[in-house]
Amino acid sequence: MTRAARRSFLARLAGAICALALVPLRAFGAERNVEAFESKDVAKALRLIGAAAAIESDDVVLKAPDIAENSALVHIEIESKLPGTETIWVLADKNPQPLIAQFDLLPGVDPFVAVRIKMADSAFIRAVVKANGKYWYAKKDTKVTIGGCAG
Amino acid sequence: MPEAIRMRITLSGQKATVKVLMPHPMESGLRIDPQTKELVPKHFIHHVVATHNGRTVLDAQWSQAVSKNPFLEFRLQDAKAGDKVGVAWEDNHGETNSFETEIK
Amino acid sequence: MSAAHVAACVLLVLASVAAGATPEEDRTAVVRTLEQRFPGVPLDDYVLGGLMRNPASRSHYEDIMAFPPFIADVERGKVLWETPFRNGRTYAECLPGGGRMIAGKYPLFDAHESRVITFEMALNRCRHDNGEPEYRYDDRATMGLLTAYARSLSDGMRMDIRVEGDAARAKYEDGRRLFYRRIGQMNFSCANCHLDNAGKIMRMETISPVVGQPAHFPIFRGGETVYTLHMRYTRCMEQVRAQPFPMGSEAFNNLEYFHSYLSNGLPMQASVYRR
Numbered sequence: 001m002t003r004a005a006r007r008s009f010l011a012r013l014a015g016a017i018c019a020l021a022l023v024p025l026r027a028f029g030a031e032r033n034v035e036a037f038e039s040k041d042v043a044k045a046l047r048l049i050g051a052a053a054a055i056e057s058d059d060v061v062l063k064a065p066d067i068a069e070n071s072a073l074v075h076i077e078i079e080s081k082l083p084g085t086e087t088i089w090v091l092a093d094k095n096p097q098p099l100i101a102q103f104d105l106l107p108g109v110d111p112f113v114a115v116r117i118k119m120a121d122s123a124f125i126r127a128v129v130k131a132n133g134k135y136w137y138a139k140k141d142t143k144v145t146i147g148g149c150a151g
Numbered sequence: 152m153p154e155a156i157r158m159r160i161t162l163s164g165q166k167a168t169v170k171v172l173m174p175h176p177m178e179s180g181l182r183i184d185p186q187t188k189e190l191v192p193k194h195f196i197h198h199v200v201a202t203h204n205g206r207t208v209l210d211a212q213w214s215q216a217v218s219k220n221p222f223l224e225f226r227l228q229d230a231k232a233g234d235k236v237g238v239a240w241e242d243n244h245g246e247t248n249s250f251e252t253e254i255k
Numbered sequence: 256m257s258a259a260h261v262a263a264c265v266l267l268v269l270a271s272v273a274a275g276a277t278p279e280e281d282r283t284a285v286v287r288t289l290e291q292r293f294p295g296v297p298l299d300d301y302v303l304g305g306l307m308r309n310p311a312s313r314s315h316y317e318d319i320m321a322f323p324p325f326i327a328d329v330e331r332g333k334v335l336w337e338t339p340f341r342n343g344r345t346y347a348e349c350l351p352g353g354g355r356m357i358a359g360k361y362p363l364f365d366a367h368e369s370r371v372i373t374f375e376m377a378l379n380r381c382r383h384d385n386g387e388p389e390y391r392y393d394d395r396a397t398m399g400l401l402t403a404y405a406r407s408l409s410d411g412m413r414m415d416i417r418v419e420g421d422a423a424r425a426k427y428e429d430g431r432r433l434f435y436r437r438i439g440q441m442n443f444s445c446a447n448c449h450l451d452n453a454g455k456i457m458r459m460e461t462i463s464p465v466v467g468q469p470a471h472f473p474i475f476r477g478g479e480t481v482y483t484l485h486m487r488y489t490r491c492m493e494q495v496r497a498q499p500f501p502m503g504s505e506a507f508n509n510l511e512y513f514h515s516y517l518s519n520g521l522p523m524q525a526s527v528y529r530r
Binding site (some may be wrong): 032033037072073074075077092095096097099100101102103104105106107108109110112113114115116117118119 | 166177179181197198201203206207208209210211212213214215216217218219221222223224225226227228229
């Protein structure tokens with residue numbers, strides 16, 4: 001999306017919400033990192049979001065299942081205990097396009113998100129956090145299975 | 152007209168846990184239509200914004216690998232009954248949807 | 256083996272089938288078998304099926320159920336339930352208790368019609384009595400979603416299936432025979448998998464125990480596709496490469512009667528997520 005198109009979308013969203021609530025929606029948000037989202041390689045995606053040198057940290061808490069019994073519906077939760085957490089990214093290493101989501105957090109919200117993702121294969125799920133300008137991450141090895149008799 | 156966004160909010164002290172369900176096919180572009188045997192084109196929510204009393208608190212970019220009928224949970228600080236919580240999305244076809252409700 | 260030995264065996268087999276345990280003895284024996292295999296698992300947890308002994312899978316299931324992706328489908332079922340028929344009447348007026356806390360009584364034996372009536376048949380009867388065409392039992396968009404909502408009105412009710420009198424008993428026994436009968440190219444019975452091998456891993460999945468199954472239908476497989484119990488029976492029969500009975504057929508109704516009796520006392524929860 002171009003910057004102008006993006007502003008126009010946010011203006012429309014603001015309009016939609018204003019119509020309901022008569023309050024202004026302050027437009028905000030980083031430009032979509034198209035190149036990172038389209039990257040087919042996890043190392044490249046990490047480089048493009050600026051996290052090539054991210055350090056593994058226990059202060060990034062990633063909850064994801066050991067076994068994803070339905071690879072199309074994997075519930076994950078990410079919580080950052082790092083002060084100054086600005087952004088959370090979610091990646092699955094073996095997805096055709098590993099970068100799945102970017103969450104920009106603004107004042108007034110906890111450094112936490114939960115979301116459900118699709119996984120192409122057994123792989124590391126990665127949660128990358130930008131806090132006070134530095135990059136940290138947690139990863140979880142999640143196995144994907146097939147089947148059909150647990151009714 | 153896309154199907155309505157659903158939201159469930161639980162208030163505990165000053166913290167509001169907001170759970171959102173956004174009905175949407177989230178087509179990855181890799182699925183083959185069983186009838187036509189052709190690839191179903193990518194169709195996915197790529198941008199989501201959450202607001203608290205009109206102020207943006209979360210701005211998310213998504214890929215086609217977020218699950219069908221996306222779920223999102225976030226936690227608002229300094230929340231109280233009567234506050235307004237809103238969510239709006241746009242997909243790669245330019246369709247948009249939004250929803251706002253009050254914390255009870 | 257001598258002829259006398261064979262005869263004795265035949266007699267023993269006949270005795271165990273025909274002389275017949277009561278339904279309550281059947282149920283108790285099945286529950287005891289499973290409880291011995293899964294010590295310490297509360298019976299109520301059996302409604303979780305294969306998840307019941309896997310805390311991680313159960314936790315993930317609960318995360319999904321906190322806001323299931325199929326919520327809009329269940330709400331479509333609610334609209335079907337609430338929309339009055341052309342004569343202005345509603346499902347709630349047809350069913351005892353306005354349709355609330357009753358699904359655990361189904362299937363029931365209707366002595367007047369001398370057949371087993373499933374909950375879905377009761378919904379269709381209501382349509383019929385009000386001049387509406389009946390829904391097909393294999394139609395997800397109508398019967399599937401209607402029952403996904405209608406059964407949820409009985410969430411928390413404990414299963415309470417009655418088999419009273421010889422005529423009811425005959426239907427129960429018919430269902431019981433189908434449950435234990437080996438069928439299809441794979442030569443499996445329902446019991447082979449869901450009683451004898453319940454809890455074991457097959458195709459990377461834990462086989463659910465027979466007790467608890469009917470208490471949690473319909474399910475949304477993959478979080479998106481509704482399966483009534485009869486749709487699931489059909490899938491099971493396909494998986495053992497048997498020719499499935501039609502959904503809504505007497506064979507499936509009687510099977511459901513027996514099958515449901517085994518879950519008596521368990522808490523119901525309709526419209527749950529299954530992978």
